[in-house]
Amino acid sequence: MEPVQNPFSQQRNSQHAKETAVKVTLILFTYTIIIAAIAIFGKIIYEGSPVLWQKGWSFFTKKPQTLFVNQVEKGEGIEIPAKNFEGLLANNPDAEHWLANVTEFEKPADFIQFDLLKNSRIGSGYLSELESLNPDFYIIYTERDIDSPVGFIIQSDKEFSLPQADYDALKAADPTLLPDEHSKREIKLNQFRITLAAGEYPIGKDAHDALVSTELVFQMRQTFADDEPDKINRTVIPYDQTITVSGNVYFTAFDEDERGTLPLKSMEQIPFTRTFHDFTLPASSYHTLAHALAILEKHGVQHNHDTAKGSIIVNENTRQLTAPRAFWDALTRSNPQLKTANVTTTTVNTPFVRFDISKDTEILLDTEDRESIAAANDATGKFKTTSEETHSYSGGGVIGPIIGTGLLVIICMLVALFTGIAASVFLNEYARKGGFVKTIRLAMLNLAGVPSIVFGLFGLGLFVILAPCVTSTPKSSSAWMVPLVKIGSQPDLRIIEQKQIYIAQHADLGSSELSTLAAADGAKHVYDGWIWLSLQGWGTSILAGGFTLAMMVLPVIITSCEESLRAVPMGFREASLALGASKWQSIRTAVLPYAFPGILTASVLGITRVAGETAPIMFTAAVAEKSELPWEGLKSTGFDAFLDFLQSSAQALPYHIYTVAGRIPQSEYTQPMQYGSVLVFMLIVMFFAAISVGLRIRVRKKLKW
Amino acid sequence: MNSQHTHSIDPTANLSGQAVATPEPEPPKAPPRKSQPPSTRTAMQTSIQNSPEGKTMIEIDDLSFSYDNGKTNTLHNISLDIPEKQVTAFIGPSGCGKSTLLRCLNRMNDLVDTSCITNGKIKIMGQDINAKHVSPIELRKQVGMVFQKYNPFPKSIYDNVAYGLRIQGIKKKSVLDESVERSLHGAALWDEVKDRLKDSALGLSGGQQQRLCIARTIAVRPKVILMDEPCSALDPIATAKVEELMLELRKDFTIVIVTHSMQQASRISDRTAFFYIGELIEYDNTANIFTNPSVKQTEDYISGRFG
Structure with missing residues (x-):
C-alpha cells in the first residue's frame, strides 16, 4: 500500500542540502577569523614571552639601546x-x-664638594659640564659676563702683519694676545689726486672694474659681458670730478699704455706712510674676547674653538656644587682663576x-x-x-616608547572627549534638524574616511608649523605674530644657547623688522621684552601629535557619543525640564550621567585605535630614539616647564615597532626586539581595554533603567 | 468642595447604563460642522459653558496650535477656563489634541522645534505664559507635569524627590530632608519607602514609581499639576491608589489630567472637556458631561459608539 503522501514530505532533501551548504560556509568564514586570530596572537605570545622573561627589566630601558x-x-x-x-x-x-x-x-x-664663589672666571665648556653634573645649577643670562668670551686653538705658529689701526684695536681689546717682542715697519706709499672732465669716453673692462670701488660717479652705456674681456664700451662722466685713488687704481685705470683708459684733466701725487706691526702668535690654546678674535680672523688666522677655554665670569652668588674627582682635577688645572671655597671630599x-x-x-x-x-x-x-x-635598537628600550604612547593617548583623549562630547551634545540636543546639521554629519563621515597618513600631513601643516603659541621668544620664521604684554626680565641663557635667540636692543620694533634682524643674525628666535602671540606651531611634540590623533579619532567619538545620548530616554529630559531645570541643567543632570557608559565605550574604542596609529604621529610627535623622557631635561621651571613638556617630542610604541621591524638592518638580534615590543604593546592595549570594560560594567550596573 | 465631590461620584457609578439607555433630556445641539467658522462657535460656548464656578486658574482663549510652523493646525480655536483646586479631565480619541493642549500649558512643546502657537493666548494666574518676558523654566516650576510612562531617574528615591530642589540650588540637607518627607507623605508613598530612601527608585513597583514621580513633582510646590495619562501603564490596583492620591492632591493643587479611561474621568474629575480632531466639542461639569451631554458627539464617544 502506498504511504500517505503529505504535501511537505518530499521537500526535505533538496532543501536540506542547500541549507547545510550555506551553514557550513558561514561557519567556515567565521572560523577563519578565529583561526587567524589564534595564529597571530599565539605566534606573538610564543615568540615574545621568552624575550620578556629572559631580558626582564633590561628590556624596559628608557631609550632603544644598541x-x-x-x-x-x-x-x-x-x-x-x-x-x-x-x-x-x-x-x-x-x-x-x-x-x-x-x-x-x-x-x-x-x-x-665645593662652593663656587661670585665673580669666578670659568671656561664655558667646564661650566656646561658643571651644569650637567648639578641638575639644579645653571647661570642665567644676566648673571654671566655678557662680553662673549671665546676660546680658540692655533695648530701652528702664525705670523701677523697688522696695520696700525687693527693693532691698536687688538691692543685695546686684549693686550695679553700680543707678544712682548714685535717689529714695526713703515712703508711709504703714494696716493693720486685726480680730476676728470665731464664727457663721454671709451673704457675697458679692467679700468671699469678698478673704478667701480672708487667714489667716481659714472654711467655705462652698455654692461661688460664676462666672455669679452677685451671689449671697449663707452661711459659718461656727467660732471667734473676730483677724487683720491690708490696707486693700484691709478695705474689700472689711467695708464696711457693700456687700451680704453680715461683721459685726465689733472693729476697730483700725495705721498703717505703706513705703519705695520709684525709679530708671531705661537701655536697654543688661547682665550679672549670675541671681537679680539674677529680682528685676528680678519688677518687670516686658522683656528678651532676651544670650549674649555672660553671663559665666563660668573656673577651669581656662592653655589655649592659636586663633581667627580677626575673632573675636579681638570677643572682646577685649566681654570686657575676659579674662586672656590669649602672644598670637601x-x-x-x-x-x-x-x-x-x-x-x-x-x-x-x-x-x-x-x-x-x-x-x-x-x-x-x-x-x-x-x-x-x-x-642598533636591539638591546631593549621600550619604557620610553610606552610612556610616549601613554602621553599621546592621554592628550588625544582629553582633546577628543571634550570636543567630541561638546559636539555631540550640540548636535543631539541643541541643533535644529536641517541643512547645517546634515552638512556637519557629512563632514564627519568624510573625516572618518580620510587615510591616517593624510592626518599626519595635516597635523604637520597645522599643529607642527602653524598652531598659535604664546611665548616671549617667538620663532623668527613665525607665520604671523602680534605682541601681547610687555615683560621685563630677559630669558635665561640656557635657552638662548639652545635656541639661538636674537635679542633686540631697541624696544618697539615691528614683527617683520625683528624677523629680518634675527634672520640676518642667523638666529631662529627673537626676544624684545614682549610676550607674543605667534603662529609658529608647536614643533614635533606630544601636543601636536595628541591633537592630530584627536582629529583622527573625533568622528568615531562623536558618532558613539551621539549614539549613547540618543539611548537616554526622552522621558528623563522631559521630567527634568518639567521640574524647572534649564536646558543645560537637564542635560548635565539627567542626560550626560546616563550617557556616560556609552561615552566610556567610545573612549575605549578611541584609546585602542589611537594607541596603535603610526602614520599620524610620524611627522607630528614621534622620534625613533630619545635618551630622555618628555618631562626630563626641561630648561625651565613652573608653568613654562609644563609648556616645554607639552612641546617636547617623544618615542612611541607603534613607531618603535615600525623602526625595529622595518627601518634598521635585520639580524638575528633584532627579531627578539620585534616580538618583545609587539607583545608589550598588545598587553598594554589589552590591559587598558580590560580596565575600561570593567569600569563600564560597574558604571552600567549603577545606571540601569 | 466635599459636597461637590460626592455629587460628582454618584452619577458616575452607573454612568454607562444611564448614558446609553436614557435619551437626551434636552434636544442635543447640532455637532459643529467643519465648514462652520469655529471662532463663532467657541465664542458662544465660552459664554455658556466654559466659565466654571470658583476662581479660574488657567484661561485658554481662542488657542490654535501648530506642529509644523503654522502650515496645519493641530488645535483649532480652543477656549476654556480651568478652575483652581479642582480636577479637570481632558478626554477624547487618540490624536484629538488633548495631550498637545496639556503640553502647551507648561510650554513643553517648546522642545519641538517647529511648533508654534498660531492664534490665541494661554493665561495662568492672569499671566500670558507665551509672553516674551516669561521664562519657561520659572513657568514649569509653577506648572509641574507627570508623564504617561513613569520615568524616575535611575537614582535613589531620595535623590529623585530632591532633584527639583537641587537644580534650584538648594543644598541644605535639613531643607531637602523635610521636603522629601513632606512630598512622599503628600504622594502617599512615605510609609512604603521610608526605610529605603537610599535604594534605587527603579526597584519600586510601577504604581510606586508613578507616585514617586508625583512626589517629585509636588516637591517643587507647583500651583498646577498636569498629568498625561498617568495610569495608562499601571494595573488596576496601582491605578486605584494613584486616583485616590489625586483626589487628595486636589485640596492643594489644580490638576489637569488627560485620560483615555472614561471611568477614570468620571471618578476623579470635577470638570471634563471632550476633544475631537483638535477641537473642543464640549466642556462642562463632569456630572453633566456623563449624564447629560449637550452634544451628540460627546454622547457617542462616552457611550462607546466610536473612539
Whole structure:
C-alpha cells in the first residue's frame, strides 16, 4: 500500500542540502577569523614571552639601546658595576658556561664638594659640564659676563702683519694676545689726486672694474659681458670730478699704455706712510674676547674653538656644587682663576662585581653596560675584545616608547572627549534638524574616511608649523605674530644657547623688522621684552601629535557619543525640564550621567585605535630614539616647564615597532626586539581595554533603567 | 468642595447604563460642522459653558496650535477656563489634541522645534505664559507635569524627590530632608519607602514609581499639576491608589489630567472637556458631561459608539 503522501514530505532533501551548504560556509568564514586570530596572537605570545622573561627589566630601558656583540678573550679580574652586571646576565643567558669567580665588592669613588664663589672666571665648556653634573645649577643670562668670551686653538705658529689701526684695536681689546717682542715697519706709499672732465669716453673692462670701488660717479652705456674681456664700451662722466685713488687704481685705470683708459684733466701725487706691526702668535690654546678674535680672523688666522677655554665670569652668588674627582682635577688645572671655597671630599662606595672569563666567548652587551665595562677596565686592560659588532635598537628600550604612547593617548583623549562630547551634545540636543546639521554629519563621515597618513600631513601643516603659541621668544620664521604684554626680565641663557635667540636692543620694533634682524643674525628666535602671540606651531611634540590623533579619532567619538545620548530616554529630559531645570541643567543632570557608559565605550574604542596609529604621529610627535623622557631635561621651571613638556617630542610604541621591524638592518638580534615590543604593546592595549570594560560594567550596573 | 465631590461620584457609578439607555433630556445641539467658522462657535460656548464656578486658574482663549510652523493646525480655536483646586479631565480619541493642549500649558512643546502657537493666548494666574518676558523654566516650576510612562531617574528615591530642589540650588540637607518627607507623605508613598530612601527608585513597583514621580513633582510646590495619562501603564490596583492620591492632591493643587479611561474621568474629575480632531466639542461639569451631554458627539464617544 502506498504511504500517505503529505504535501511537505518530499521537500526535505533538496532543501536540506542547500541549507547545510550555506551553514557550513558561514561557519567556515567565521572560523577563519578565529583561526587567524589564534595564529597571530599565539605566534606573538610564543615568540615574545621568552624575550620578556629572559631580558626582564633590561628590556624596559628608557631609550632603544644598541646591542654590542663582542668576541672576548679569556681574562681575569674584570670589574663592572653591579647594576650593569645584571644587564650582562640578562643579555647572556649562557653566561654560566664562561663566567667564573664572581665576587661582589664595593668600589670607592671620590666626589668633591665645593662652593663656587661670585665673580669666578670659568671656561664655558667646564661650566656646561658643571651644569650637567648639578641638575639644579645653571647661570642665567644676566648673571654671566655678557662680553662673549671665546676660546680658540692655533695648530701652528702664525705670523701677523697688522696695520696700525687693527693693532691698536687688538691692543685695546686684549693686550695679553700680543707678544712682548714685535717689529714695526713703515712703508711709504703714494696716493693720486685726480680730476676728470665731464664727457663721454671709451673704457675697458679692467679700468671699469678698478673704478667701480672708487667714489667716481659714472654711467655705462652698455654692461661688460664676462666672455669679452677685451671689449671697449663707452661711459659718461656727467660732471667734473676730483677724487683720491690708490696707486693700484691709478695705474689700472689711467695708464696711457693700456687700451680704453680715461683721459685726465689733472693729476697730483700725495705721498703717505703706513705703519705695520709684525709679530708671531705661537701655536697654543688661547682665550679672549670675541671681537679680539674677529680682528685676528680678519688677518687670516686658522683656528678651532676651544670650549674649555672660553671663559665666563660668573656673577651669581656662592653655589655649592659636586663633581667627580677626575673632573675636579681638570677643572682646577685649566681654570686657575676659579674662586672656590669649602672644598670637601666625600667617598661614595658603589657596588661592583669582579669576575673572570674562563674561555674565549661571545658576550652581548647593551650601550650602557658596554660603556661602563669599558670605563671600569680601561686602566687595567683586562677586558679584551677581538671583534665587535653593533646591532642598533636591539638591546631593549621600550619604557620610553610606552610612556610616549601613554602621553599621546592621554592628550588625544582629553582633546577628543571634550570636543567630541561638546559636539555631540550640540548636535543631539541643541541643533535644529536641517541643512547645517546634515552638512556637519557629512563632514564627519568624510573625516572618518580620510587615510591616517593624510592626518599626519595635516597635523604637520597645522599643529607642527602653524598652531598659535604664546611665548616671549617667538620663532623668527613665525607665520604671523602680534605682541601681547610687555615683560621685563630677559630669558635665561640656557635657552638662548639652545635656541639661538636674537635679542633686540631697541624696544618697539615691528614683527617683520625683528624677523629680518634675527634672520640676518642667523638666529631662529627673537626676544624684545614682549610676550607674543605667534603662529609658529608647536614643533614635533606630544601636543601636536595628541591633537592630530584627536582629529583622527573625533568622528568615531562623536558618532558613539551621539549614539549613547540618543539611548537616554526622552522621558528623563522631559521630567527634568518639567521640574524647572534649564536646558543645560537637564542635560548635565539627567542626560550626560546616563550617557556616560556609552561615552566610556567610545573612549575605549578611541584609546585602542589611537594607541596603535603610526602614520599620524610620524611627522607630528614621534622620534625613533630619545635618551630622555618628555618631562626630563626641561630648561625651565613652573608653568613654562609644563609648556616645554607639552612641546617636547617623544618615542612611541607603534613607531618603535615600525623602526625595529622595518627601518634598521635585520639580524638575528633584532627579531627578539620585534616580538618583545609587539607583545608589550598588545598587553598594554589589552590591559587598558580590560580596565575600561570593567569600569563600564560597574558604571552600567549603577545606571540601569 | 466635599459636597461637590460626592455629587460628582454618584452619577458616575452607573454612568454607562444611564448614558446609553436614557435619551437626551434636552434636544442635543447640532455637532459643529467643519465648514462652520469655529471662532463663532467657541465664542458662544465660552459664554455658556466654559466659565466654571470658583476662581479660574488657567484661561485658554481662542488657542490654535501648530506642529509644523503654522502650515496645519493641530488645535483649532480652543477656549476654556480651568478652575483652581479642582480636577479637570481632558478626554477624547487618540490624536484629538488633548495631550498637545496639556503640553502647551507648561510650554513643553517648546522642545519641538517647529511648533508654534498660531492664534490665541494661554493665561495662568492672569499671566500670558507665551509672553516674551516669561521664562519657561520659572513657568514649569509653577506648572509641574507627570508623564504617561513613569520615568524616575535611575537614582535613589531620595535623590529623585530632591532633584527639583537641587537644580534650584538648594543644598541644605535639613531643607531637602523635610521636603522629601513632606512630598512622599503628600504622594502617599512615605510609609512604603521610608526605610529605603537610599535604594534605587527603579526597584519600586510601577504604581510606586508613578507616585514617586508625583512626589517629585509636588516637591517643587507647583500651583498646577498636569498629568498625561498617568495610569495608562499601571494595573488596576496601582491605578486605584494613584486616583485616590489625586483626589487628595486636589485640596492643594489644580490638576489637569488627560485620560483615555472614561471611568477614570468620571471618578476623579470635577470638570471634563471632550476633544475631537483638535477641537473642543464640549466642556462642562463632569456630572453633566456623563449624564447629560449637550452634544451628540460627546454622547457617542462616552457611550462607546466610536473612539
